[in-house]
Amino acid sequence: MDDTSQCPFSGQAFKCPITNDNGSFDPKHFNAFDTSYQLDPASALRWSRDNLPVFYSEEMGYWIVSRYDDIKTVFRDPILFSARNVLEKITPATPEAIQVLKGYDYGMDRTLVNEDEPAHMERRRVLMDHFLPENLAGKEAMIRRLTQEKVDQFIDSGRVDLIEGLLYEVPLLVALHFLGVPEDEIAKLRTFSVAHSINTWGKPIKEQQIDIAHDVGQFWQYASKIIEKMRAEPNGKGWMHHTIRKNKELPDVVPDSYVHSMMMAIIVAAHETTSLASANMFRTLLTHREAWEDICADPSLIPNAVEECLRYAGSIVAWRRETTAPTTLNGVQLPKGAKLLIVQASGNRDERHFENGDDFDIYRDNTAEHLTFGYGAHQCMGKNIARMEMRIFLEEISRRIPHLQLAEQDFIYTPSTSFRGPEAVWVEWDPAQNPERTNSQIKEQVVHFAVGAPQTQDVARRVKVVAIEKEADNILSVVLSDARGRALPNWSAGAHVEIVSGGFNRKYSLCGKSSTSRTSSDHNSSDHTNDNTSHYKLAILKEKNGKGGSQYFHDHLREGMTLKLRGPSNRFHLDKTAAHYMLIAGGIGITPILAMADYLKDIGKPYHIHYAGKAFSKMAFVKRLETDHQEQFTLYVKSTGQRADLAHLIENLPQDAQIYACGPERMIEELVMLTEDLPEDSLFYEYFSGTDTLLDPEKEQAFDVELMDSGLQLTVNHTQTLLDALESAGIDIASDCREGLCGSCEVLVADGNIEHRDAVLTRAERAANTRMMACCSRAQNGATLKLSL
Secondary structure (H helix, E strand, O other), rough: OOOOOOOOOOOOOOOOOOOOOOOOOOOOOOOOHHHHHHHHHHHHHHHHHHHHEEEOOOOOOEEEOOOHHHHHHHHOOOOEEEEEOOOOOOOOOHHHHHHHHHHHOOOOOOOOOHHOOOOOHHHHHHHOHHHHHHHHHHHHHHHHHHOOOHHHOOOOOOOHHHHHHHOHHHHHHHHHHHHHOOOOHHHHHHHHHHHHHHHHHHOOOOOHHHHHHHHHHHHHOOOHHHHHHHOOOOOOOHHHHHHHHHHOOOOOOOOOOHHHHHHHHHHHHHHHHHHHHHHHHHHHHHOOOHHHHHHHHHHHHHOOOOHHHHHHHEEEEEEEEEEOOOOEEEOOOEEEOOOOEEEEEHOOOOOOOOOOOOOOOOOOOOOHHHHOOOOHHOOOHHHHHHHHHHHHHHHHHHHOOOEEOOOOOOOOOOOOOOEEEEEOOOEEOOOHHHHHOOOOOOHHOOOOOOOOOHHHHHHEEEEEEEEEEEEEEOOEEEEEEEOOOOOOOOOOOOOOOEEOOEEEEEHHHHEOOOOOOHHHHHHOOOOOHHHOOEEEEEEEEEEOOOOOOOHHHHHHOOOOOOOEEEEEEEOOOOOOOOOOEEEEEEEEHHHHHHHHHHOOOOOOEEEEEEEEEEHHHHOOOOOHHHHOHHHHEEEEHHOOOOOOOOHHHHHHHOEEEEEEEEEEEHHHHHHHHHHHOOOHEEEEEOOOOOOOOOOOOOOOOOOEEOOOOOOEEEEEEEOOOOOHHHHOOOOOOOOOOOOOOOOOOOEEEEEEEEOOOOOOOOOOHHHHOOOOOOOOEEEEEHHHHOOOO
8 A cells, every 4th residue: 555654764864744834835945855756746836836836946056947837938949948067966976976986987978868968969860860769669579578477476376566567677788779788787776877877866965975986977887888799790770879870971970979879868868757757657557456457458558558557657757958058938027047947847747738637537639748758859769669668567467467556565666856656566366367367369359559649539438418408500519528437637718629420539628517607597406417526517519511520420429328438628718807808799608708608607706608600590509598697698690680899899899808719710819800909818719610621632732841949841642731741750740620619730940931721820929930730731833831849
């Protein structure tokens, strides 16, 4: 059992959690080695995320960065935010330890993780080929074989420490094979790698530093011996052999000092983080039993489950950076030379980016946007081989020992600012229940996964239709519950889900009460439509000129039938800080607006709803609006001569008000035009119909793109989208609708003219020529685009 009432850091002295005498967060005295951060970095920084996302810790001498967008901003600019301090010892070495290292001629220099531009990117390009998806696919058989051999050794034992039995040695063997390093002296390499991690990111006490220094010095000499052996094999296989050949071919790009330092660093980086991440994964999944059971029943969920484990409990907690010039980050002025601790574990739980960020949800559709692998120029080169290993570990264990349980235990973690994983994960099971006892083919029934980030189209939870009701002409409201009777994820006003059935998948806004809303009808009704986590409510308009999805749902949805559902996702967030809210809906666009009104009423914010439609019989939820929002509700029915005068509404907009609108394209375009002179954050909108964004290869032109953050150059041919080309190159980029409607695949454009084809950006945003949707938009006339990726 996980006992957090006792200090889990064996033999180490730690302060109490990060609080001052008043029980509030104390930025000045924040210390990443204090108990609360070591137990749960994301929870320790929750107050910071909400109130002070960039702050200075006098005790550490570091600026702490805790929000997703700010962390990504730092990663995006490797020149302003240098990686030079990544491998600095966060706990200064004692004079005695320094002398020990000198005795080994220890001379750790720059590696890929702590090198500045332009040298870093020039070197990375030369050494990247082995990490490309097409070159990693051949590693699967080797990883599978090693994993099966290890599982065979303990499958009939009924109890094992997964780290000792599988998760340490296999990642190390995979790393050595990938690098081309001899697979001998594994025990010695384990000692060396642990010493290197503690020496760099840990807090060894004075008495420990001498022993650690000896281990690090011996590791340095061991790496030197390996390099000399490898130089004697000019045709050897593996990434380090490739690096040594590049050293001979391009000594200015890959110098001798780099080869030695990289040999030592890569042996640790290539396996330690994967081993820790895998341990975190099994602990997390076995703690969340429903998720484990879902994976056992449907292994196609594994890629997304691995990604959610990396987001929720990744092994890489934080990286460090140093400013090369004075700058401002989220309104906070940073001096030149400021040292930053950017805590990805905190950013990965930021609810501004991840809906219900503190919840573990293997069905989350944007989980691949986590920051555990970093971002941009310094994003982890080995991310896809790590994914491959973790997926195979999980697929093998869940298929062969689905009845696995966590054993009662205290989880012990080695103190570190930047890396996190338990020293042991003890599990137990009844061998008599092993599926292989009754089906000898189980071992061979493996499931294979494509290399790279998971596709959101592959992930959906099963839901049941609880109720269907006619809300207006050609509009049905549909109430859904989890097919297994579980609670559905919380959601916020503006969120949508995607319904999948009959070969169709369509997005619909949630229009029941959001998980934080409690309007008057909630208090007086036991009706399931007001139960916010056990049921979802949405409305479907049957579109005459649509693509068939809404027609299918109207014709075929029946109470009791099972559908697939993706989400919830929210790309139409409500800003809680405005002084007043004008909510404008046209037709079926009332659905997200209704949820926003419920929430604003609940928190006591001033708002008014303006709802326009062609005829009263075609307008949904009017009675509920009149009941719950009668004082803040105006109805405009075209058939009775009532039309919404948008110009008049905008002219009389209260000061510091925000406008939220959802409706037909022409209504949104008019609002965009009417608000051109208002402050930038005055209008927010969403609509579900756009121009034709489908690719027509006969009419398209190929174009080139330069990825400024990653240093890569790609060609987008006439048969593919920019999104296709980025994914083929192993670039992780969010995507959802792939039709230019949702905005999830937006990329920043540094230079070049864009041919916009989306239905997301405003006229002003298009004119600025700084953003584009990768799923549909292209370069004008085949020109080159420079992207901030």
